[in-house]
Amino acid sequence: MDMVKAAKELLLQDKVDIFLGYRKLDGHQIPHGFTKAHVDDLDQLEISLNRYPLEKIACDLAQKDPALKIGILARDCSQRALNLLYTWDQLNPENIETLTVNCCPSPLSTHGDCSYLTPKPTGDYKKAHGVDYNDSPKDFLANHDSGERLSRWMYEFQKCIKCYGCRNVCPVCFCKECSLEHPNLVEPGVLPAEVPIFHLIRATHMAGRCIDCGLCEDACPAHIPLRMLYREVNDAVSDIFGYVPGDHIEKSPFSIIGKTVELTPAPMDV
Amino acid sequence: MTNSIAEFEHDSKAIFVIGSNTTACHPLIASRIIQAKENGAKLIVADPRNIQLARLADLSVNHRLGSDVALLNGMMHVIIQNQWHHPDYIADRCEDFDAFKAVIDMYTPDRVSDITGVAPKDIIRMAELYSQNAPAALLYAMGITQHTTGVDNVKSCCNLAMLCGNVGVKGGGINPLRGQNNVQGACDMGGLPNVFTGYQPVSDPGANKKFSDAWGVELSSTPGLTITDMIEAIDQKKIKAMYIIGENPKLSDPDWNHLNHALKKLEFLLVQDIFLSETAQSADVIFASAALGERDGTFTNTERRCMRARKAQDPVGNTLPDWQIISRLSSAMGYAMDYDSAETIFDEITGLTEKSYGGMTYERLGINGLQWPCPNPDHPGTPYLHKETFARGKGKFHAIEYKDPAELACGEYPFLLTTGRMFAHFHTGTMTRVSRHLDVEQKTGYVEIHPDDAMTIKIKSNDPVLLTSRRGQMEVSARITTDVMPGNLFLPIHFGENPTNILTSSNAFDPLAKIPEFKVGAVRIERLIQ
Amino acid sequence: MTVKRIAFVQELLKFMGLEGRLHLEWISSAEAQKYVDVVTKFTEKIRNMGPNPLRAINEMKKAG
Numbered sequence: 082m083d084m085v086k087a088a089k090e091l092l093l094q095d096k097v098d099i100f101l102g103y104r105k106l107d108g109h110q111i112p113h114g115f116t117k118a119h120v121d122d123l124d125q126l127e128i129s130l131n132r133y134p135l136e137k138i139a140c141d142l143a144q145k146d147p148a149l150k151i152g153i154l155a156r157d158c159s160q161r162a163l164n165l166l167y168t169w170d171q172l173n174p175e176n177i178e179t180l181t182v183n184c185c186p187s188p189l190s191t192h193g194d195c196s197y198l199t200p201k202p203t204g205d206y207k208k209a210h211g212v213d214y215n216d217s218p219k220d221f222l223a224n225h226d227s228g229e230r231l232s233r234w235m236y237e238f239q240k241c242i243k244c245y246g247c248r249n250v251c252p253v254c255f256c257k258e259c260s261l262e263h264p265n266l267v268e269p270g271v272l273p274a275e276v277p278i279f280h281l282i283r284a285t286h287m288a289g290r291c292i293d294c295g296l297c298e299d300a301c302p303a304h305i306p307l308r309m310l311y312r313e314v315n316d317a318v319s320d321i322f323g324y325v326p327g328d329h330i331e332k333s334p335f336s337i338i339g340k341t342v343e344l345t346p347a348p349m350d351v
Numbered sequence: 352m353t354n355s356i357a358e359f360e361h362d363s364k365a366i367f368v369i370g371s372n373t374t375a376c377h378p379l380i381a382s383r384i385i386q387a388k389e390n391g392a393k394l395i396v397a398d399p400r401n402i403q404l405a406r407l408a409d410l411s412v413n414h415r416l417g418s419d420v421a422l423l424n425g426m427m428h429v430i431i432q433n434q435w436h437h438p439d440y441i442a443d444r445c446e447d448f449d450a451f452k453a454v455i456d457m458y459t460p461d462r463v464s465d466i467t468g469v470a471p472k473d474i475i476r477m478a479e480l481y482s483q484n485a486p487a488a489l490l491y492a493m494g495i496t497q498h499t500t501g502v503d504n505v506k507s508c509c510n511l512a513m514l515c516g517n518v519g520v521k522g523g524g525i526n527p528l529r530g531q532n533n534v535q536g537a538c539d540m541g542g543l544p545n546v547f548t549g550y551q552p553v554s555d556p557g558a559n560k561k562f563s564d565a566w567g568v569e570l571s572s573t574p575g576l577t578i579t580d581m582i583e584a585i586d587q588k589k590i591k592a593m594y595i596i597g598e599n600p601k602l603s604d605p606d607w608n609h610l611n612h613a614l615k616k617l618e619f620l621l622v623q624d625i626f627l628s629e630t631a632q633s634a635d636v637i638f639a640s641a642a643l644g645e646r647d648g649t650f651t652n653t654e655r656r657c658m659r660a661r662k663a664q665d666p667v668g669n670t671l672p673d674w675q676i677i678s679r680l681s682s683a684m685g686y687a688m689d690y691d692s693a694e695t696i697f698d699e700i701t702g703l704t705e706k707s708y709g710g711m712t713y714e715r716l717g718i719n720g721l722q723w724p725c726p727n728p729d730h731p732g733t734p735y736l737h738k739e740t741f742a743r744g745k746g747k748f749h750a751i752e753y754k755d756p757a758e759l760a761c762g763e764y765p766f767l768l769t770t771g772r773m774f775a776h777f778h779t780g781t782m783t784r785v786s787r788h789l790d791v792e793q794k795t796g797y798v799e800i801h802p803d804d805a806m807t808i809k810i811k812s813n814d815p816v817l818l819t820s821r822r823g824q825m826e827v828s829a830r831i832t833t834d835v836m837p838g839n840l841f842l843p844i845h846f847g848e849n850p851t852n853i854l855t856s857s858n859a860f861d862p863l864a865k866i867p868e869f870k871v872g873a874v875r876i877e878r879l880i881q
Numbered sequence: 882m883t884v885k886r887i888a889f890v891q892e893l894l895k896f897m898g899l900e901g902r903l904h905l906e907w908i909s910s911a912e913a914q915k916y917v918d919v920v921t922k923f924t925e926k927i928r929n930m931g932p933n934p935l936r937a938i939n940e941m942k943k944a945g
């Protein structure tokens with residue numbers, strides 16, 4: 082398999098010190114860091130539907146050793162995450178080598194290796210009282226009045242068990258001090274995580290950051306349609322700021338202060 | 352658990368949760384329950400507190416602390432009255448129904464409502480939801496077992512499940528959610544005073560001979576002591592030394608004063624733990640053991656699933672896996688144990704525990720593990736028990752009368768205190784309070800009190816209060832919340848500076864299981880002037 | 882930037898059915914009357930919208 086050969090070359094030619102990919106353990110795919118010393122382990126390199134935020138592991142490694150050269154098995158979403166992490170100076174692009182895998186299908190390739198190609202089914206009760214995983218934010222806004230939007234999202238949020246899984250798995254949640262743990266912002270020690278402020282904070286933080294990988298929604302044990310929520314965030318960011326996170330390596334408009342803009346505040350509608 | 356966790360999500364049409372704060376204490380099981388609910392299953396929640404899961408329930412009730420038997424009897428009364436039970440199942444598979452029914456007949460919704468504080472119409476609705484949406488799974492946790500009537504509570508749960516033909520079917524069952532990842536495994540391994548592995552009684556001559564032969568020593572056929580009895584025995588100087596592995600009784604035992612008094616009488620205390628727990632701090636000798644991720648082994652979880660835990664890195668410093676410490680100690684004391692790996696020990700276990708673990712090997716366990724009984728190498732494991740018959744043949748209905756908890760609210764102690772976990776910490780906090788992220792959630796102990804009661808004793812949020820029970824006194828800060836009912840208080844168990852067992856009783860325990868009544872005790876609460 | 886950020890938060894709140902509770906207006910230190918007018922108008926508006934619906938949700942500790 083070409084991928085195995087390419088990854089071996091990266092290690093053998095010292096282009097990278099570690100290569101992040103997946104390997105099988107007792108029939109289960111786990112993330113693994115392959116090294117030159119055990120280069121033959123790469124024969125077990127696996128590409129399947131499963132995904133882990135390998136970029137996040139890369140960030141951790143880079144923090145411990147900024148000079149470390151890291152190879153990554155990258156899907157489209159990993160590529161977007163990497164771009165964003167470069168933009169925010171979390172990773173140095175000069176130290177990263179990627180090997181791209183075929184994932185998101187396009188007119189050129191219909192096959193893709195990604196768990197998101199089969200949509201998550203939404204149960205009947207959730208359809209009636211909560212938020213459909215597969216609804217588009219625009220349709221959701223058009224089809225439900227304000228009171229119903231509120232009750233549906235609050236239904237979803239009150240299930241939150243505050244596991245922080247959404248933040249911990251997110252490739253672009255890299256803050257050293259996280260606002261979600263700040264006692265003045267979110268009341269500590271209670272379940273559900275304070276509704277809706279916990280989720281509003283994370284949603285606003287995802288503005289200009291979320292690269293729509295969907296790992297948070299996958300991780301959420303309370304089955305909250307987080308990806309759908311952050312899709313709305315992304316739509317708003319693209320409408321208002323004209324910015325798509327992770328698209329290019331460019332300065333994020335969220336890191337710039339004081340630029341003049343042509344937009345007048347919306348009038349107060351009473 | 353008679354059934355499997357995954358069945359809640361895929362097969363159960365109704366889920367009845369009683370005495371379990373599932374989202375806080377068993378979050379991954381709660382995840383399945385939420386999924387089931389969103390796919391259309393009915394959810395019934397009964398708990399003295401307003402737990403998070405109650406928000407999602409089709410019906411949730413707050414019954415009085417300790418009134419579980421009455422509530423369950425009331426449901427069964429309604430079920431029988433309405434012919435919602437399963438006469439064929441009962442006739443085929445169960446016995447002693449008539450004596451049981453005679454008792455149930457006395458528990459009319461009105462009478463049960465008086466005992467439990469739950470409205471008659473809610474009792475009727477609970478009965479309907481549970482019995483009319485088959486298969487229905489019944490889940491419970493320590494809210495059922497930690498009572499003087501713990502065994503009665505469990506038997507009542509079994510009665511209800513059998514009455515509706517819910518035992519031995521996929522998606523049904525009686526499902527105790529065990530308090531720790533490996534408490535099932537520890538019991539399976541004979542971590543009880545009266546049995547060898549797989550619940551083979553020490554007093555059974557056949558079993559005793561089997562183990563004596565295998566280990567080359569003559570083993571005692573007299574059961575040992577429960578922990579409740581051990582404290583007594585130390586007090587009476589019948590026990591002089593103690594070896595405690597991975598447990599922190601200074602916080603987890605029911606009566607702090609009593610226990611400390613007893614521990615002082617010990618001539619020698621040896622503690623083996625990964626952290627310096629409260630108990631380890633008063634030990635004569637401490638063995639530091641390796642943590643999860645530093646050793647190989649297996650766990651058996653609440654659904655009887657035996658799974659491998661793999662070593663990812665070498666133990667820190669000079670710590671050793673528990674099995675190596677025990678082997679070395681044993682060898683030093685004259686009985687040589689020379690196992691070369693955790694796997695060798697597992698093979699010995701499976702060889703001696705034929706009926707449940709006999710067919711398991713490390714290789715077969717793989718990532719997903721196997722659920723016992725798995726008696727031979729081709730056996731796929733058992734997702735749910737009692738498919739054709741019960742272990743004892745016929746399922747026995749127990750006629751059970753409601754009994755008051757050991758302590759009721761009275762003039763001197765007008766509040767009822769219940770104890771339990773909060774989501775951010777685990778047990779006595781040995782492992783969780785050292786985590787920065789969990790410490791952010793909850794730094795120290797607190798007592799939950801209803802706003803009406805807070806008003807009566809004139810306290811605001813975070814004010815210090817004094818709790819007094821017949822055993823002792825404790826200062827703690829108040830958290831005002833409608834999560835507890837008026838007249839009730841809740842105290843989390845994780846905090847050494849507010850040890851709940853200063854207040855709880857060691858004299859109130861279930862006569863059979865010897866489990867202390869951690870869930871109800873009478874206390875007084877007073878404002879402390881700052 | 883402020884105006885864009887506020888526009889974003891307004892959009893997000895609307896998505897969750899909490900629209901109308903956030904407003905941005907430029908007022909210089911010389912425009913005392915404008916300040917009074919805007920604050921009065923906004924207070925009036927919020928009062929007419931009734932109590933914060935979130936309070937009810939956080940106090941709703943029970944579904945049944």
Ligand code: SF4
Pocket residue numbers: 247250251252253254287290291292293294295296297298307308311
């Ligand atoms: S989809 Fe979720 S996990 Fe992925 S970047 Fe966005 S917020 Fe983070």
Ligand code: SF4
Pocket residue numbers: 248253254255256258259260261282283286287
């Ligand atoms: S939630 Fe916000 S503060 Fe926390 S890590 Fe993510 S972006 Fe940073």
Ligand code: SF4
Pocket residue numbers: 240241242243244245246247248274297300301302303304305
């Ligand atoms: S993953 Fe889900 S349950 Fe966990 S904190 Fe995030 S939203 Fe809450």
